[in-house]
Structure formats: C-alpha cells, structure tokens
Amino acid sequence: MKRKTLTKRSYTKRNRRASSTTANMKKGTLITHLQQVQHHQIQSSSATSAAAASSSRFQNVLDSDPIDPQLLAEDVDGKDFILSQDFFCTPDYITPDNQNLLYSFDCNKENIPCPKSPEKVNTVIAKKLRQVHPLSPTLSDQQPIVDIGKDNICAEEMLIEKPSTLETKRPQNYVSQSAVFLRCRVMPPPCIKNPYLTDASEVGIDPFGNQRSKCAGFFAAFAGGDGLSRYHTDFHEIQQIGTGNFSCVFKVLKRIDGCLYAVKHSTRQLHQDAERRKALMEVQALAALGYHENIVGYYSSWFENEQLYIQMELCDGSLSINRSSESITEGEALQVLLQVNIFHGPYKT
C-alpha cells in the first residue's frame, strides 16, 4: 500500500502533485527535494492553513538544525532513503481508494454544495438471492416475491422483486419465495453412483438423469396431496419385486448413497391409529432384532400418504417359496427352518 506525505486538507491539485512527487522520490535527492518543497510552500498563495503549518514546521527544522548539503548528499548517496511523513511531521494517511473523487474536489472553494445522495430508486431492484436454508425459521410468505421461470428454480439466479409503492401489480407468473424453497426441498437429488460397489453399474441408471431438471412435471406424477414424497425424493424406483397380503415391495436405488434397497409399503391407507400401530409392529420387530445374517436388514420407516413405508435390505432372489415344483434338499429345508426359528427363539442344537 502506498503511503504519502499527504495532510488531510491538502487536496488541492498543486499540493497533491507535490505530495505525489515526494512519495515517488526515494533516493539521493533529499536536498533538492526539500528545497523544492520549501520553495513551493512559501510561494503557494493558495496553501491551506494545514499546509502553511507544515511549511513553517519544516522551515523551523531547517533553521534550527542546518544541514550541510554536501554532508547530506554524501550520507544519502548510495543508500536507500525513504522520505517518510515522520520527517515532515505529518500524519500517516493511507492512500484513499477513490482518489478520482478527491481530485475533482477543491476544498479551497467555500460553500461547496454537498453532493446529493442518490435518490431512492422506487423501481424494481434486481438482487442476487441469498441462499437460505429451506427450513429456516425466518422464512415467511411476507418475504419478497420471487419471480422465476417455470422450470428454472436455480435459487442463485432468481431475481427478487422488492415490494414497491409504485408497482402494486404483481406479475402474473410469480410464486412465493417459501413455495420456491419448498419446491427446491422436495426436488429429488441425483442418484449417486456408489464407488465402493463393484456392481453398481448393473443398475443401468443415469445417475444424473433428467428427473431433477424438471421438477414441476416430476412431482405432478408422484406426489401425494401435499406435493411431498419422501419415497420419491430419496429413492429411485426400479421395479416391483413382490406383493404381500397388504403390501407391495419395490427394488429401489437410494439417490444419496447409490445403493439398492427393498422398500415395502402398505397397499392401502391406514387411517386409524390402531391400524398404524399394528403395521408398526413389523417395523419395531425388525428394528429390535438388529443385525443378523439370516434376518433381512432394516434401515428405516416412515408414514407417507397414510401408508407405512419400510426400507429394508434387498435380498437376492425372491423370498417367496414359488419353487413348489422343484424339490429342495433336506439341508435347504433345515436352513429355512433354522432361519424361521430365529424369530421365535435361539436355535439350540
């Protein structure tokens, strides 16, 4: 950062040129420079009081302690000598950033009209939208209106229209900010390919498929009444792999971790508390059992659209015994019995 021998009130063009010259002078020309400055300060009829004081201080220094120009020239010669404000007893001012403004500002003139502050613009102000967490408690419908294109929900590029007294009319094509955030919240993320799974590619799904780019159409197909679907937000449904008495089971890809799971959900809506509690028993049993190689793994469960969803480990092949025509060996039969027995108590040999 440049430092200059610039007093606060010496913003005249002439003083600035002198100061600038001083700042640029670094080596071996001290005497010449001091004489020039002294001459300039004395001759200048338009010098300010601060400049005059500075000049007289400088004069005092020269008068009280005369310097042999020859000695000083020898001293200085060959050495880096920075002329600092310490020598001139002027304060250290850091170069202002907006010097252009100062150049055009002549402090010698009195009654300078104060520059007008920019008038408050009453028109629409375009502003970059701050990224706010969708669940932020500060969100409300009272916040500025967001104008977006139909399919463009990229929050950073959205323009906020500030309420204006002149513009009482809302544009036709607007949605509230909270609605936009809600829409962003439920937009499903891309399916991520899990690099730790060697057979992940066999799923055959474009992990960054086009489903996320057109969320409006996407949710029209899936969402329940409230437009939210955890199932479709978190999972990509691949195919149905089984049906039970009261449920159906789907092979799904979890978008965030790129792994395959089975999600089972009840086929009908569970309106009554008693129905829900009964359905939950399966979940609670699975959760309580914990991990066992012979028990299907349990991950999570939730109610959605009054249906119970259970996310489970995806088992190879079908658990249904639909091989009635095929004979099973005694060993296989024992294995099945063993696995079934786990649900009723520890197997003892």
Ligand SMILES: Nc1ncnc2c1ncn2[C@@H]1O[C@H](COP(=O)(O)OP(=O)(O)OP(=O)(O)O)[C@@H](O)[C@H]1O
């Ligand atoms: N985790 C899983 N992995 C692979 N396939 C599964 C899984 N869970 C269930 N299935 C398939 O879905 C079918 C039905 O599932 P499930 O056996 O849990 O239903 P159910 O208990 O018979 O039905 P309900 O719970 O409605 O009485 C199974 O026979 C099996 O083919």
